[in-house]
Amino acid sequence: MKEIELKNGDLLRLDEPSVNDAADMISYAKKVGDETDNLTFDGADFKITVEQEEAVILKHQSENNHLILLAKINNEIIGMLSISGSHRKRCKHIGEFGISILKKHWGKQIGTIMLTEMITWAKNEGHLTKINLSVLKQNVRAVKLYERLGFKHEGVRSRASFQGGKYLDTYLMGLEIDS
Numbered sequence: 001m002k003e004i005e006l007k008n009g010d011l012l013r014l015d016e017p018s019v020n021d022a023a024d025m026i027s028y029a030k031k032v033g034d035e036t037d038n039l040t041f042d043g044a045d046f047k048i049t050v051e052q053e054e055a056v057i058l059k060h061q062s063e064n065n066h067l068i069l070l071a072k073i074n075n076e077i078i079g080m081l082s083i084s085g086s087h088r089k090r091c092k093h094i095g096e097f098g099i100s101i102l103k104k105h106w107g108k109q110i111g112t113i114m115l116t117e118m119i120t121w122a123k124n125e126g127h128l129t130k131i132n133l134s135v136l137k138q139n140v141r142a143v144k145l146y147e148r149l150g151f152k153h154e155g156v157r158s159r160a161s162f163q164g165g166k167y168l169d170t171y172l173m174g175l176e177i178d179s
Ligand SMILES: CC(C)(COP(=O)(O)OP(=O)(O)OC[C@H]1O[C@@H](n2cnc3c(N)ncnc32)[C@H](O)[C@@H]1OP(=O)(O)O)[C@@H](O)C(=O)NCCC(=O)NCCS
Pocket: 036, 038, 039, 099, 100, 101, 102, 105, 106, 107, 108, 109, 110, 111, 112, 113, 133, 134, 135, 136, 139, 140, 141, 142, 144, 145, 148
């Protein structure tokens, strides 16, 4: 657990979840999915049950190349990051992550704080030496954030999402971790 005071005075808490967070994590995911077109799901698409979410939490706790970080303000989940690596030995050094923050908290450096925490965790743990992500080309805020933290562009994937009758491309980006 880590507490950071934001510029506006709010106290941000970064926590790894316990199974008791499962129901709140589902409510959070449904809410954030409806707030933005930049995730792979909307609220209706997020159909995970509390039992399934509990299993995801336990899996992340038991694998050394997995991490979930919850960002909370006043005990409410306002952001979530999860990264997981493969169990196969040829690719278990690669982690793929997703991050989201509730819209009312965008632009307060919370994304920067959460990603920096994830990179520090990867360096300290030493199990992941490559972090990959894909991000919609249109998601300029996220692309800028990843570039600023050192992620490199590695390619473009076409037809990665279908929204409003149109296919959208994603950038593939990656960060090599050397501790
Ligand atoms: C992407 C996301 C995680 C960023 O989180 P955040 O807390 O707003 O990020 P930060 O405040 O740390 O940094 C955002 C950066 O974007 C910049 N930015 C803000 N609005 C922008 C805009 N319209 N265009 C370009 N850059 C913008 C900010 O200036 C800041 O950079 P700076 O610190 O160099 O000034 C958050 O917006 C989010 O959850 N979006 C919805 C889900 C999502 O897109 N997830 C990523 C999927 S790959």
